Amino acid sequence: MTRPFNFSPGPAVLPDEVLQQAASEMLDWHGSGMSVMEMSHRGKEFISIAEQAEADLREILAIPANYKVLFMQGGAIAENAIVPMNLSRGGRADYVVTGSWSVKSAKEARKYCEVHVSATNEADHHTTLPAYGSWKLSDNAAYVHVCSNETIHGVEMHELPDLAALGSKAPLVIDASSHICSRTVDWSRVGLAYAGAQKNIGPSGLTLVIVREDLIGHALPITPSAFDYKIVADNGSMYNTPPTYPWYLAGLVFQWIKRQREGDLTGLAAIEARNITKAKLLYDYIDASGFYVNKVAANCRSRMNVPFFLPKDELNDAFLAGAKAAGLVQLKGHKSVGGMRASIYNPMPVAGVQALVAYMKDFAASHG
Numbered sequence: 001m002t003r004p005f006n007f008s009p010g011p012a013v014l015p016d017e018v019l020q021q022a023a024s025e026m027l028d029w030h031g032s033g034m035s036v037m038e039m040s041h042r043g044k045e046f047i048s049i050a051e052q053a054e055a056d057l058r059e060i061l062a063i064p065a066n067y068k069v070l071f072m073q074g075g076a077i078a079e080n081a082i083v084p085m086n087l088s089r090g091g092r093a094d095y096v097v098t099g100s101w102s103v104k105s106a107k108e109a110r111k112y113c114e115v116h117v118s119a120t121n122e123a124d125h126h127t128t129l130p131a132y133g134s135w136k137l138s139d140n141a142a143y144v145h146v147c148s149n150e151t152i153h154g155v156e157m158h159e160l161p162d163l164a165a166l167g168s169k170a171p172l173v174i175d176a177s178s179h180i181c182s183r184t185v186d187w188s189r190v191g192l193a194y195a196g197a198q199k200n201i202g203p204s205g206l207t208l209v210i211v212r213e214d215l216i217g218h219a220l221p222i223t224p225s226a227f228d229y230k231i232v233a234d235n236g237s238m239y240n241t242p243p244t245y246p247w248y249l250a251g252l253v254f255q256w257i258k259r260q261r262e263g264d265l266t267g268l269a270a271i272e273a274r275n276i277t278k279a280k281l282l283y284d285y286i287d288a289s290g291f292y293v294n295k296v297a298a299n300c301r302s303r304m305n306v307p308f309f310l311p312k313d314e315l316n317d318a319f320l321a322g323a324k325a326a327g328l329v330q331l332k333g334h335k336s337v338g339g340m341r342a343s344i345y346n347p348m349p350v351a352g353v354q355a356l357v358a359y360m361k362d363f364a365a366s367h368g
């Protein structure tokens with residue numbers, strides 16, 4: 001069966017190979033006579049799945065040994081509360097606002113700590129990245145929060161800020177939901193990264209938290225036990241029953257990432273090279289088209305989420321219907337932004353973006 005190219009922002013496309021492997025293992029995982037869904041999370045079978053997934057993720061992202069990897073639930077939106085509960089110590093935290101997701105993060109954090117907005121691109125309708133040197137960082141912030149890839153507005157930090165160089169002693173917290181595992185991470189600049197799995201890692205229901213050990217163990221007394229990083233870490237993410245099936249599927253995706261090849265490159269390097277190629281193909285065409293427009297500043301255009309507009313909104317329905325007929329699905333933009341959005345996560349092949357560009361050319365020629 002050939003499937004259409006799926007540009008969903010999330011839950012999003014998964015590699016065919018991964019879904020086929022999961023299907024073949026559905027009733028009987030490795031001769032155990034059980035589906036992964038039917039196993040005790042404390043049994044040796046699932047423990048081996050869980051440990052392999054963590055080891056593979058650590059290898060892919062080169063996560064230093066002094067960081068814990070937590071497999072949690074609640075999605076990135078729950079982390080908007082869990083992060084201040086664990087890190088703020090009830091004091092002050094700096095937030096940088098670059099799009100809808102960081103707006104939401106800052107709003108939620110106000111329930112638990114004093115939020116200082118250090119920079120915002122609101123005046124530019126979330127199409128720019130405030131220059132790092134312009135950020136008004138507090139002397140006493142417990143952490144600085146950013147969304148390193150704004151899924152809705154398509155604004156990505158291609159280089160993470162070096163807070164120490166900007167005069168802040170605070171750890172950087174990144175919501176990396178929609179670009180985790182799409183590129184390498186400079187851990188020397190990151191104290192904590194969190195990501196819902198359903199964009200670039202696996203099914204919804206799993207949230208990854210990668211956190212430097214010294215930031216663990218300072219939760220507010222009101223913190224629910226299942227969301228206290230120390231309790232989660234001390235119990236190997238099994239204080240409560242973890243989302244075992246999404247954890248397993250994420251593990252299959254990590255193995256898929258490790259198998260990728262692109263010229264001399266392997267694993268995440270191959271994935272990143274392919275992501276750069278895909279994004280360039282699409283942005284170059286949009287800019288040259290004289291028909292479609294992407295409004296994001298060139299230095300912060302997301303490699304993962306590409307919002308674009310047609311010359312008239314009246315053309316949107318025809319564009320989407322034609323796209324569907326051409327085997328290109330889930331291209332409708334977020335309702336707050338309008339227009340279209342192509343999410344081109346890791347499993348989207350270059351051929352998928354080529355097919356999209358070919359369709360966009362045809363559509364522009366017949367509607368220009």
Ligand SMILES: *Cc1c(COP(=O)(O)O)cnc(C)c1O
Pocket residue numbers: 010074075076077078101147149150151175176177178196199
């Ligand atoms: C999708 C997304 C969220 C929300 O994730 P949930 O799983 O719905 O909680 C938060 N932040 C970013 C950057 C996202 O892309």
